Amino acid sequence: MADSLRVFRYSLSTALILKCLQIQLGVIGSIGICTLSPAKSQAAEPHHNEKSASALTEPATKINSLPAEQFSDITGEFPRQYLQVEESSLKSVLKTHALLRTENLELSKPSLYRLEPIPILMAAPENFNPDLRLPPVLPKLPENSSPPTTSPKPETPDAVLESIYTDYRYDTDNFGQTNLFIEPTVQFRLRNGNKIFIKTGFNFFEQRGVESIINYPLQVGWQGKIGQVTLQTAAGVDVFNRLPKAINFNAKVDTPISSPQLSPSGKLLSIVVLSANLEQGPYKSNARTLDNQITAWRFGPDLYWQIDRHTSLFLSLRLGNYNDGNSEVQTFSRLERKLGQFSLAANLFTWSYERDLERTSGYFSPLDFLVYNAELAWQGNITNFLSCRLAANLGRQRLKGEFDNANTYQTRCTVKLSPNLEADLGYSFSNVRNQDTGESAYTGNSLTGQMRVKF
Numbered sequence: 001m002a003d004s005l006r007v008f009r010y011s012l013s014t015a016l017i018l019k020c021l022q023i024q025l026g027v028i029g030s031i032g033i034c035t036l037s038p039a040k041s042q043a044a045e046p047h048h049n050e051k052s053a054s055a056l057t058e059p060a061t062k063i064n065s066l067p068a069e070q071f072s073d074i075t076g077e078f079p080r081q082y083l084q085v086e087e088s089s090l091k092s093v094l095k096t097h098a099l100l101r102t103e104n105l106e107l108s109k110p111s112l113y114r115l116e117p118i119p120i121l122m123a124a125p126e127n128f129n130p131d132l133r134l135p136p137v138l139p140k141l142p143e144n145s146s147p148p149t150t151s152p153k154p155e156t157p158d159a160v161l162e163s164i165y166t167d168y169r170y171d172t173d174n175f176g177q178t179n180l181f182i183e184p185t186v187q188f189r190l191r192n193g194n195k196i197f198i199k200t201g202f203n204f205f206e207q208r209g210v211e212s213i214i215n216y217p218l219q220v221g222w223q224g225k226i227g228q229v230t231l232q233t234a235a236g237v238d239v240f241n242r243l244p245k246a247i248n249f250n251a252k253v254d255t256p257i258s259s260p261q262l263s264p265s266g267k268l269l270s271i272v273v274l275s276a277n278l279e280q281g282p283y284k285s286n287a288r289t290l291d292n293q294i295t296a297w298r299f300g301p302d303l304y305w306q307i308d309r310h311t312s313l314f315l316s317l318r319l320g321n322y323n324d325g326n327s328e329v330q331t332f333s334r335l336e337r338k339l340g341q342f343s344l345a346a347n348l349f350t351w352s353y354e355r356d357l358e359r360t361s362g363y364f365s366p367l368d369f370l371v372y373n374a375e376l377a378w379q380g381n382i383t384n385f386l387s388c389r390l391a392a393n394l395g396r397q398r399l400k401g402e403f404d405n406a407n408t409y410q411t412r413c414t415v416k417l418s419p420n421l422e423a424d425l426g427y428s429f430s431n432v433r434n435q436d437t438g439e440s441a442y443t444g445n446s447l448t449g450q451m452r453v454k455f
Contacts (some may be wrong), residue, residue: 153283158215159188160194161455168449169203175437176208177286194224197234207287215284219248230254239283247297248281269309275302283322288362290405297321297323300330310338326355345375347393356436364435370398371406371432388413406432410446424450 057107067361086159140450166184171177183201190196219236235253240246276299283294300318308443313335329352336345345380349372353365373395381387389412397406412426432441 002298003282038431061392072430090327097112157189161186162189162195163187163452163454165450165452168447168451170447171444173442173444175435175440175442176206177283178204178206179286180204192224194222197223198223199234199236203284205284205287205290207223207235210287210291211242213287213290215239215282215290217248226254240290243290246282246293250277250279250281253278267309268306271305271306275304276300277302277318283363285363292324292361294363295323312336322361324357325355326357326361326365328352340385341378341380343375343377343379345377346372347375348372358436364433366399366436368398368400369433371404372396382413385416386413399433399436408432420454422452423447424452435439 026051031143058112063200068367123202123232125333154347162434164184167181169179169181171179181201181203182365183199183203185197185199186197188196197210197220199217201217202219205213205215212246216239217236218239219234221232221234223230223232225231230249230251231253233249235247235249238248254424255274256271257274258270258272260268278299280297283296285294285430296317298320300316302317303313303315305313314333316330316332320330322328331348331350333348334345338344347368347389351369352367354365356365357363358365375391377389377391379387379389391408391410393406393408393410395406396403398404408428408430409429410426412424414422414424416422428448430444431442432444434444435442
């Protein structure tokens with residue numbers, strides 16, 4: 001530095017040269033800063049995008065169970081997405097035994113119904129207790145400081161497409177009866193957190209001695225919460241290729257009657273939930289029943305009790321009134337215990353009608369029908385993207401005072417095609433009656449599936 005000063009004193013030309021160099025270095029430095037700044041912002045963008053992508057994989061909780069269903073499959077667990085409790089439905093629970101084809105009786109259904117059922121209410125207990133949703137802790141601002149200014153948030157749209165799921169079911173038996181259901185459902189989430197559902201589809205019914213029938217269902221539904229109570233309702237119309245149009249309607253109310261008990265890790269240990277159900281519409285049992293334009297009102301309560309982390313009890317009662325003057329009473333009970341990837345369950349089902357009108361109206365209407373069985377199931381991951389469930393039900397059934405074996409074998413697998421896309425495929429075989437076959441043996445097969453897309 002001293003040498004430079006000496007040079008400056010003795011050489012004016014040298015000072016001018018240094019001044020020029022200083023200016024050039026300043027220009028070069030400015031250009032470098034401008035060049036590095038975009039690179040820095042670009043380097044921050046991948047982190048931002050990564051966070052957005054990860055947000056897509058966050059699980060969504062939902063209630064209601066399950067999309068609307070029938071007593072059809074007594075699987076080993078309570079409907080999934082009862083927490084959705086969102087769109088399974090006891091349709092999955094009640095037809096592992098294929099006890100009957102009361103297709104229109106919805107027991108429980110999450111917003112996004114999944115063929116693989118989960119214990120009701122276990123997926124998201126906070127859906128029934130909003131107090132569990134604690135607000136984030138805000139950092140304290142330094143004294144004598146003003147809060148930082150924030151840029152205005154983009155306006156939230158009134159409705160956002162949340163998911164699309166398509167249910168598929170193909171039922172056949174050894175007496176020439178075939179039922180096919182293909183029903184896609186589009187789900188929207190409103191700005192206030194409520195949900196809107198639009199369901200349509202294509203259904204086909206074939207039976208010996210009856211001209212086949214095609215059905216195009218259309219239904220619009222709503223789901224929301226008032227305090228701890230979850231409400232779900234839907235209404236629509238069924239259009240047929242050769243029958244008059246028919247109106248359909250259903251409503252469901254879920255409310256906890258005990259506070260959820262949670263483990264230190266946040267898992268649900270105990271809760272009791274009471275549900276009330278109401279449904280009206282065509283009785284989609286078979287082609288002959290539809291040809292006779294049979295409709296039914298069904299209503300009744302459900303009670304689910306998560307006794308402890310691995311034990312649950314489900315009770316259901318349904319009363320029905322038909323437009324042909326008949327009436328029915330159905331009860332279903334299920335006690336389940338989980339043992340790691342295995343589970344044991346005991347099921348009891350009763351069904352009785354005031355009159356047996358199967359020959360005239362076409363639907364199975366036993367005066368006294370009883371089914372009880374024990375179920376052993378296994379469920380686990382085969383690979384990172386494939387999980388399956390295998391179940392066997394062994395028991396007895398009584399019809400017109402005569403007992404017979406009642407067995408059902410079922411398998412179901414879920415394939416995760418991507419974080420936002422997965423599909424279910426299941427098959428079940430059962431000899432539990434859903435019609436009066438006299439002395440002849442009955443066997444039924446069901447192929448079920450569902451495709452789910454999240455947005």
